[in-house]
Amino acid sequence: MTTIEARGRTSVSAKALNRVVAAVSADELDVAASAVSVDLADSAGQLVLTVRSPIRAVALGRVVSDDALVERAGGTLLSRTARAQDIIRSRVNALTGYNVERVVVRITGVDIRQERRVK
Amino acid sequence: MSQASSESSTYRRIRRRELHSPRSGASIVVASLVVLALAYVATETVLAIAQQSPLLVSPTDMGKGIAGATSLDTGILIAAGVVVALIGIVLIVIAVAPGRRARRGIDSERTAVVVDNEVIASALARHAARAGRVSPDNVSVSVSHRAAVVDLTPASGMPVDKDAVLAAVQAELDTLGLAPTLTPRVVISSRGKVGA
Numbered sequence: 001m002t003t004i005e006a007r008g009r010t011s012v013s014a015k016a017l018n019r020v021v022a023a024v025s026a027d028e029l030d031v032a033a034s035a036v037s038v039d040l041a042d043s044a045g046q047l048v049l050t051v052r053s054p055i056r057a058v059a060l061g062r063v064v065s066d067d068a069l070v071e072r073a074g075g076t077l078l079s080r081t082a083r084a085q086d087i088i089r090s091r092v093n094a095l096t097g098y099n100v101e102r103v104v105v106r107i108t109g110v111d112i113r114q115e116r117r118v119k
Numbered sequence: 120m121s122q123a124s125s126e127s128s129t130y131r132r133i134r135r136r137e138l139h140s141p142r143s144g145a146s147i148v149v150a151s152l153v154v155l156a157l158a159y160v161a162t163e164t165v166l167a168i169a170q171q172s173p174l175l176v177s178p179t180d181m182g183k184g185i186a187g188a189t190s191l192d193t194g195i196l197i198a199a200g201v202v203v204a205l206i207g208i209v210l211i212v213i214a215v216a217p218g219r220r221a222r223r224g225i226d227s228e229r230t231a232v233v234v235d236n237e238v239i240a241s242a243l244a245r246h247a248a249r250a251g252r253v254s255p256d257n258v259s260v261s262v263s264h265r266a267a268v269v270d271l272t273p274a275s276g277m278p279v280d281k282d283a284v285l286a287a288v289q290a291e292l293d294t295l296g297l298a299p300t301l302t303p304r305v306v307i308s309s310r311g312k313v314g315a
Contacts, residue, residue, distance in 0.1 A: 009252050011274070014314025040275070045311040047276030098276035 012096045014040055021049055024091045028084040030056035031111050046101035051088065054109035055080065062114075081105050130231040137233045140218035145210065219264060226296040236262040239295065243267055243288050247305070250287030251279040254315055267292070267301045275311035 012020075018038045026033035031054050039050035058073045074080050085103045092100050160178070167177050176184070188196070223239070225232040240260040247269045248255040257272040269288055273279040288303040 009249070009254075011254060012314060017314050040313045042275040042311045042313055044309055045273050045275060045278065045307075047311075047313065098274070099278070100276060 010097070012098065017092075017096055017098065020095055021051065021088065021092055024088050024095070025051045025053055025084065025105070028087050029053050029080075029107075035111075043101060047098050048102045048104070049088065049092070049100055050104040050106065052106045052108050054111045055107050056111045056113060059112050059114065077107065077110075081107060134224050134231045134233060137231070138220060138222060138224060140220055142213060142218065145213045149210065221262075223264075224298050226298055234295075234297075239297070239301070240267070242295070243269060243291055243303070246287045246291045247271060247284050251284040251307075252277065253279060257312060257315055262301065265299065265302060267303045269303065269305045270308065271305065272308040272315070273311045274315045275313045277311075279307050281305050281307055 017040060019033075021038045021040075022036040023033050025038070026036045029036075036051060036053040039052075041048045041050065055077060057077060058069055063069050070076060075083075085105050088103050088105070089100045092098065159174075160181075163173055163176070163181070164178050166173055167179070173180075221236040222233050223236065225234055240262045243262070244258045244260040245255060247260065248258045248271075251258070251271050251273070253271060253273055257274075259270045261268050261270075267288065269284065271279060271284060284307075285303060285305045288305065292301055292303060
């Protein structure tokens with residue numbers, strides 16, 4: 001950051017930032033990026049991200065029959081969402097250079113897919 | 120030697136003329152009104168001497184009218200007085216105020232250099248934008264007689280180093296060598312702009 005003076009200025013536009021956040025969130029929640037909608041806001045000079053997205057989950061019937069399935073799928077929905085918040089924050093900062101103060105993740109739906117055997 | 124001093128006094132005079140507003144506009148207006156009024160009175164006087172009928176009022180009626188002004192309605196008298204007083208105050212302010220233009224001189228030994236405040240403001244804005252790492256669109260600078268105020272809107276999530284901006288603006292002011300000097304002030308907007 002100290003040598004940035006000599007290099008000039010790089011700016012990431014709101015539209016690009018929007019797409020980056022959507023891609024990172026989609027990656028983390030394991031859904032398609034097109035299903036994610038992102039809202040960028042300012043709070044006293046700080047960046048606040050609001051992400052609305054479905055989350056991929058395993059079928060409820062399988063959870064009942066297999067106790068270890070939730071652990072295998074990455075934890076409960078809440079813990080996965082909480083982890084996604086942290087990862088979105090750090091990855092967006094790494095990719096765009098913006099300090100993200102707050103990430104709000106709203107889970108708008110569940111994308112249920114069957115667990116498959118690894119081939 | 121005398122040549123050099125006369126040159127510098129010429130430049131001083133030119134600089135003063137460029138930096139201050141001439142009062143010629145107000146003087147011309149006032150003088151024209153006085154000339155018209157006096158010309159009218161002269162015409163009426165000549166007509167009265169030649170014993171012709173007056174254009175509007177004869178000089179004697181004029182004198183009587185002025186002497187009997189107190190018999191008029193108080194409201195009208197007060198209104199007229201206020202209007203006349205206002206005109207007088209405006210003229211006094213025009214005469215006494217420094218009449219500075221929005222420009223200033225730059226120190227130079229060889230010639231008289233005068234720069235508009237807007238030019239200084241845009242130079243400062245460019246340096247402030249670079250030092251604050253914000254888009255030039257998000258910097259506005261206003262330069263008055265003594266102060267230069269730099270308003271900066273940061274991009275959300277990109278904190279701006281106020282001291283760095285102030286230092287850059289001060290450095291630019293130092294290189295310009297303005298007379299009178301400007302005191303910079305940096306104001307960073309509390310609200311940022313997303314993706315700017």
